[in-house]
Each structure stands twice: as C-alpha cells, then as structure tokens.
Amino acid sequence: MSCDVEINPLVLTSRLLTVELAGTGARDRLDVPLRWRLVSSGAIAQDGVVERPVLTLEGLVPGIDYTLAVEGFNDLEFVTPPESAFIDIRDHGALETAADNAEALAAAIATAPEGATLYVPPGVWRTGPVFLRSGLFVHLPEGAVLMAVSDRGAYGVLEAFGEDGRQQASWEGVPAKCYASVLTAIDADSVTIAGKGVIDGGGAEGDWWEWPKETRDGARRPRTIFANRCTQLKISGLTIRNSPSWTIHPLDCAGAVFADLVVDNPPDSPNTDGLNPESSTDIEIVGVRFSVGDDCIAIKAGKIWPDGTVPAPTRNVSVRHCLMERGHGGVVIGSEMSGSVTDVSVAFCTMVATDRGLRIKTRRGRGGQVARIVLSDCVMDGVGTALAVNSHYFCDPDGTSDAVQNRAPAPVDATTPKIADIVLMRTEARNVHHALAYVLGLAEAPISGLTIKDMTVTYAPDAVADVPDMALGLPALRHAGIITENVIAPIIMGIIQPTDTIKERA
Structure with missing residues (x-):
C-alpha cells in the first residue's frame, strides 16, 4: 500500500x-x-x-x-462523544403493530436535548413523515427497519415557502409544494442518521410511482430523506430503498457527509435518483452503492425562479469509492444548474451499465456555469457514453423549441449557461456502447478547458447504435470515440482504443 x-x-x-x-x-x-x-x-x-x-x-x-x-x-x-440522553422510541408509545408510529416518534424527538440518541430498535416500525431537530443522532442498528406508510393521507404538505418567506420545499429546482419526506430536517444543525438498519420509503406500496411528473391534492411526491438549510448533516451505514421520488435530497445545506450507504430503488421506478445535493456546499459522498431508477448522483443548483431569483451555488463536492449500477447516469450535473455547480471531484469509483458515466446537461435559459469538474481513476463497464456534455438538453415544456435546439449562435445574456474546465482522466472505459465522449456546446458559448487523457477504452460487441444524449438532431452512435461540437481547443491525449475515432463535428 x-x-x-x-x-x-x-x-x-x-x-x-x-x-x-x-x-x-x-x-x-x-x-x-x-x-x-x-x-x-x-x-x-x-x-x-x-x-x-x-x-x-x-x-x-x-x-x-x-x-x-x-x-x-x-x-x-x-x-466517542458523550450522550445527553438515550431515547428508545418504545418508551414513547412506538409499537411494531401500529399502523403509523409518527406521533410516537414525534413525542420521542420532542423530549430530546441536544446530543441525544433517538434509538429505533430492531423490528419493523411503520411511520408517516418525521421531523428531526438539531443535535440529534437517529440510530437504526442492524435489524431495524423504518417503513414509510403507504397512505398519502398520512403525509403533511410542505409549503413552497415558510412563514418567514424562505423557500421550504422545491421540485426540479424551483419552490413548490411537496409532501413531507419520511425523514425531514429543516434549519437543523448537526443531525446524524446512521446505523446498519434500513429506511424504506414505501414507493412501491403507495401510488407514488403512478404520477411521476404530476401533482396530487396540490403537492409533488416526497423524497425519502429531505434536508433544507441544514449544516453538518451526516448519514452513514444504512440501506435506503424503495423511494417515492428522489431518495436523499439536501437543499441549501453545508458540510454534509454521506458514507457507506446502500441506495436501492427498482430500475423501473420513475425519477428515483439516489442522491441529489442542490445549492449545497462542502459535500462528501464516500463508499455509497447505488442501484436506482434514474441518476445515481445528480448534482444540482436549481433553476431561475419565476420571480427572477437565482438559486445558491453548489460547490466543493467530493465523490469517492462509490459503486453506481444501472441508472441513467453515474454522476450527473444539471440540468438544474442556474446557481452554478463548481469544483466537483469524482475519484476511485465504479460505474456499471449506467446510460452515461459523467454527464453534464443544461440549455439556453438556465444561466449559471458548470466548471472545474474532474473525474479520475475510475472504471466504467457497459456504459452507453462515458462522458456526455449536452448544452441543448430538451427539458421543460419548451425544451424542443427552436430557441433551445437551434444550433446557430443566439444572443448572449445572463441566461446563457457556461461550461468550462471539464477533465476526464486515468479511467478505464470497458464495453462502451455508443461513444467514449460526446460533447456539445452552445455556438454562442463554446465549452473551454475540456481535457480527456490517459484513458483505456474497449467497446461492447453487442452494442446497438443510439443517440448519446437528449437533444434534437443527435446522431445514433455505435463504438464512437470522442466527438466534440462547439468546444474550444480540447486537450485529448493518451487514449488507448481500437481505432482513431476522435473528431470535431462539422
């Protein structure tokens, strides 16, 4: 060593x-x-x-x-730190036979001083949404299962804005009413959720997956764990599964650690991203195993709100030693990135059968920048495209409009997104299906600082040609190398692959 x-x-x-x-x-x-x-x-x-x-x-x-x-x-x-109190949820009325232990859990938390342990013992404990408070350690040891109830009527609704006028809940980057999550923390500091137990979001038991992009009774689907404006949030050791929508969603958080987790959602569950840090800083994601129905890790920074507010940035994200299986992407940035996403490092990870490895997606109208993104020392096996960068992503109702999809230069203004300094290096891409890299910039804001070096690439013999990302007019590719469009002076070196397949599109 x-x-x-x-x-x-x-x-x-x-x-x-x-x-x-x-x-x-x-x-x-x-x-x-x-x-x-x-x-x-x-x-x-x-x-x-x-x-x-x-x-x-x-x-x-x-x-x-x-x-x-x-x-x-x-x-x-x-x-080990001292413990101000040890609070067993059974002492506050929690029963394995209860249809919903949310009131018992709330009663237990209400008694918890800062520095207390909330103990969820081995067994299956059904519950509706639970709200956490600062300084609390929620301990789910091996054998403990916190199981979300399936009845949507048991879920309170988080308003888009709280009484203080600040954002309380969001959906795809803008304030919106959402059902409260199984575990919800708002304005809480030093919350830890850890152990070798299980948190089951109940996605398959309710009707959540039947309406992925809709509202019901005026609200969007819940996450399994949602944290808003929290500092020093730490989640480790757990299996978190069966999420109603995104699994773990920190919003406007600082100093969060997610380590030694299993995040497991069925492959056909809609929009069940694994971990979505949004408008958050100083995030560590270490040793997490993902198998989900959408993106494994989706790093976001919101969209420009209808009133013109630009969300806070996301920066200083470190992803290490993770396994990402299936899913639409291994590590994805965007498409909500109006507040800017910068300084992201992905190292020593494995991605297996994801549609893309590292994926960056944005479009005209989003503004912000994506910059200083480095993926190194990883293995990708059976991915569609190892690096996909798409500045014409066709999201939102107008996503296929001429304003978004036209390849001619458009006027540059505050809503023009910028992408710079993207590095993919010292990585082995095995059994690639579509392309090693497909990088599409805007004609009016070309991508700069693209570096792809020291790569070993092999191609899947059973690959079927398909488009590398979601934009109009992309070619169907099979066994392509590196294709760039509207990229300034990319640095490409040390690529070991079967043929010379590096080119700039006309």
Whole structure:
C-alpha cells in the first residue's frame, strides 16, 4: 500500500463510527480484504474483515477511548462523544403493530436535548413523515427497519415557502409544494442518521410511482430523506430503498457527509435518483452503492425562479469509492444548474451499465456555469457514453423549441449557461456502447478547458447504435470515440482504443 494511506473518520457519534480507508487506490472494493480490530481498555471490543474502503462500526459506548487498527494503516485513536440522553422510541408509545408510529416518534424527538440518541430498535416500525431537530443522532442498528406508510393521507404538505418567506420545499429546482419526506430536517444543525438498519420509503406500496411528473391534492411526491438549510448533516451505514421520488435530497445545506450507504430503488421506478445535493456546499459522498431508477448522483443548483431569483451555488463536492449500477447516469450535473455547480471531484469509483458515466446537461435559459469538474481513476463497464456534455438538453415544456435546439449562435445574456474546465482522466472505459465522449456546446458559448487523457477504452460487441444524449438532431452512435461540437481547443491525449475515432463535428 501507499505510504499515504490513512484511516479517515467520516462520522463519529456516541455509539457509531464510520471511516474511510483512504489512499489505497481501491475503487468500490479493496484489492485484498483487510483484518481490523477495535480495542478499548486493552481488550478487543470487536474485530473482523473489511472488503470495502469504508467501514461502519456500531455498538460503541459513549465517552469511551477506543483504538481502531486496520492492516497496513496507522492506528486511529478516538473517544466517542458523550450522550445527553438515550431515547428508545418504545418508551414513547412506538409499537411494531401500529399502523403509523409518527406521533410516537414525534413525542420521542420532542423530549430530546441536544446530543441525544433517538434509538429505533430492531423490528419493523411503520411511520408517516418525521421531523428531526438539531443535535440529534437517529440510530437504526442492524435489524431495524423504518417503513414509510403507504397512505398519502398520512403525509403533511410542505409549503413552497415558510412563514418567514424562505423557500421550504422545491421540485426540479424551483419552490413548490411537496409532501413531507419520511425523514425531514429543516434549519437543523448537526443531525446524524446512521446505523446498519434500513429506511424504506414505501414507493412501491403507495401510488407514488403512478404520477411521476404530476401533482396530487396540490403537492409533488416526497423524497425519502429531505434536508433544507441544514449544516453538518451526516448519514452513514444504512440501506435506503424503495423511494417515492428522489431518495436523499439536501437543499441549501453545508458540510454534509454521506458514507457507506446502500441506495436501492427498482430500475423501473420513475425519477428515483439516489442522491441529489442542490445549492449545497462542502459535500462528501464516500463508499455509497447505488442501484436506482434514474441518476445515481445528480448534482444540482436549481433553476431561475419565476420571480427572477437565482438559486445558491453548489460547490466543493467530493465523490469517492462509490459503486453506481444501472441508472441513467453515474454522476450527473444539471440540468438544474442556474446557481452554478463548481469544483466537483469524482475519484476511485465504479460505474456499471449506467446510460452515461459523467454527464453534464443544461440549455439556453438556465444561466449559471458548470466548471472545474474532474473525474479520475475510475472504471466504467457497459456504459452507453462515458462522458456526455449536452448544452441543448430538451427539458421543460419548451425544451424542443427552436430557441433551445437551434444550433446557430443566439444572443448572449445572463441566461446563457457556461461550461468550462471539464477533465476526464486515468479511467478505464470497458464495453462502451455508443461513444467514449460526446460533447456539445452552445455556438454562442463554446465549452473551454475540456481535457480527456490517459484513458483505456474497449467497446461492447453487442452494442446497438443510439443517440448519446437528449437533444434534437443527435446522431445514433455505435463504438464512437470522442466527438466534440462547439468546444474550444480540447486537450485529448493518451487514449488507448481500437481505432482513431476522435473528431470535431462539422
């Protein structure tokens, strides 16, 4: 192993620790399983074998000194934080036989001082939406299932704006009424949701998937976890599945960590993106395994509101050691990006059978910029197109209009989106179906700073020609290399592939 390896603590609570085994060069799995042990007061408290670059340990005791030892790493010494209260939901009336435990959970949370643990014990606990508060650790240990009820009547509605006039809920980048999520946190600091349990969003049990783009009773579908204006949000160890729409949606959040999760939605569930950080900063996504019905990770920054408000930017996003299976895209930026998305790093990830690997999508009228995006040291296997950049994405009712789709230069103004400094490097793309890269800029705002280098590419023998992205007039491609249009001086070097397939479209 490299001398730069280290045990990087990501989430530490009174009863749980999630770490990253950083610097190994591994992607979503370690090359060789490693033994580990947890020691306290000179005795082994736990031990085992880790096969992935993330590890979650639960069953810790508050206020205790521990040492975590992993083969080939320096030991990590840590002290679990104190716990102000331990609150078992059963003590507030929660029952496995109850049709809806939302009131019991709310009663338990109401008693929780800052620094408390809300304990959801092993068992299946049905609930409607639950609202979290600052300083709370929601602990779902192995065997615990928080199961969303299917009755839409049990879901309160979040108004587009709160009483203070600030945005409270959103849908596809603009304020809108939405049903409250299974777990909802608004204006909350230092909330942690963690453990080896399960949160089931109940998507298949209700009617949520029958109306993906509509409203019912005046509101849009809920997420499974929604956080608005939260700081230091941390979610780790859990399996989160069966989401009604987007699975995890942080909006206007700062300093969030999502680690060692399984996000699992059926492949035919509509718009069930895995993780959608929107208008948020300083986000870490580490060791998450995605298999979803839409994009695995969709990084967004809203759309210009009807009153002309430009949403806040998204910046400083780090994606590491993730596995992304199926889905429309592995890591997707946009199409809601009016506030700008910058400084995104995707490294040491694996993408399997996603329609695209790294995908950037926008259109005239969105404004904002996408800049300083780097994907490196990844493996893509069976993807349609490894890098897709589309400035003519046909979203919204006018998406196929001439104003959006015309390839002639349009006037440049504040609503002209800009794309710059996109890097794809040191990555192996196996069994590509359509193209290694398809990059389409605007004639009036060409893409600059595109770099594709040190790539190894092979093509799927059973590939069928298809368009690389969603815009009018794109060619159907099979086994194409790198195709660019309206891109200024791209840097393309070190590409190992069967044929010379790098060209600029006329």
